[in-house]
Amino acid sequence: MSISIYRLTVPMFQRGLGSLKTYLDKAEAYAKEKNFDPGILISTRLAPDMLPLSGQYQRASDSAKFTLARLTATEAPKFEDNEKTFDELRERLEKTEAYLAGFSAEALEGTESRQITLPGKSGIVLPGDEYVATFALPNFYFHVATAHAILRSQGAPIGKRDYLG
Template identity: 85%
Template sequence: MSISIYRLTVPMFQRGLASLKTYLDKAEAFAREKKVDPAILVAARLAPDMLPLSGQYQRASDSAKFTLARLTGTDAPKFEDNEKTFDELRERLAKTEAYLATFSAQALEGVEGRQITLPGNSGIVLPGDEYVTIFALPNFYFHVATAHAILRNQGVPVGKRDYLG
């Protein structure tokens, strides 16, 4: 039995974005309870050379929307990458979710063989199914997991169940 590219992408991205929303709720409650400036959490990072929490949200959002745009040969909405508050990150997630909701299973039929050039200057080209399974989904979940790790590192009580939804 095969699984459709739609089922591998849209619902998976929606699930990951839902986890990111849960993290924001928990981070906001933690900041309120512990009297931590929310800006500290939004700017927190695991290492100096890694993106902060806001960057993890931006890249997860970008990964979801650009994956679907590349697969369908369409343009994704552009966001400014300037979020600095929990509410701004929520707004970005909502815009990403709205974009994902515009895709039907039919819109992704037959994209398995579409040739997708990986972002950056690698020159690597993959068929759509391999692009989704070996690049797009791992990249998306890297950023979701890193957001989880940043918040956990800051003391926010997020756990495996939050990650899994």
């Protein structure tokens, strides 16, 4: 028995976005408890050449929505990538979740064989199932894990259970 593309994408993305929402709640409470500007967390990077926390949220959101758009040959909603507060990041996650909720299992039937061109200039084309397994999910979880690492590096009280949902 094979697993459907729907089960590999929509619930996985929803779970990861749920973890990101938990991180926001805990990070905001941490900033209030320690009495510092939460913008510090939002602009923190793990390394100078990496995106800040806000960018990790934006890319996780983009990974989820663009994966489904590519698989279904539809347009994903466009977001401005200008979030600077916890509330703005929450709003972005909510819009992404609403978009994901619009997909049914039937909408993704047959997409395992749809040819997907990887973003960027590589020109690599993969069938939908390989695209999900080797690019879309690893990319999404990279950004969720990096957001986790940024917040932990700053002392926010999040842990493995928060990551796992």
